[in-house]
Amino acid sequence: MKLAELKPGFSGRVTSLANVPVIPRKKLMAMGLLPDTQVTVVRIAPMGDPIQVRVRGCDIALRLSLAENIEVLNDAK
Secondary structure: OEHHHOOOOOEEEEEEOOOOOHHHHHHHHHOOOOOOOEEEEEEEOOOOOOEEEEEOOEEEEEOHHHHOOOEEEEOOO
């Protein structure tokens, strides 16, 4: 499933960043968003973009178009 499909309060493990363009992928990896890392959707903006995610204790705002390229494995809440 895609990171963009997770609802607020739900978590998942990153399985792939392969569909993310190279430059944003490098930036995300530098911020700790790596494969096999847990990510939690904190909230979604009222218009649906951006989304706030928590990775390794830090909050990151991601464009919806970028979150649609990140593959996650849904964890139980």
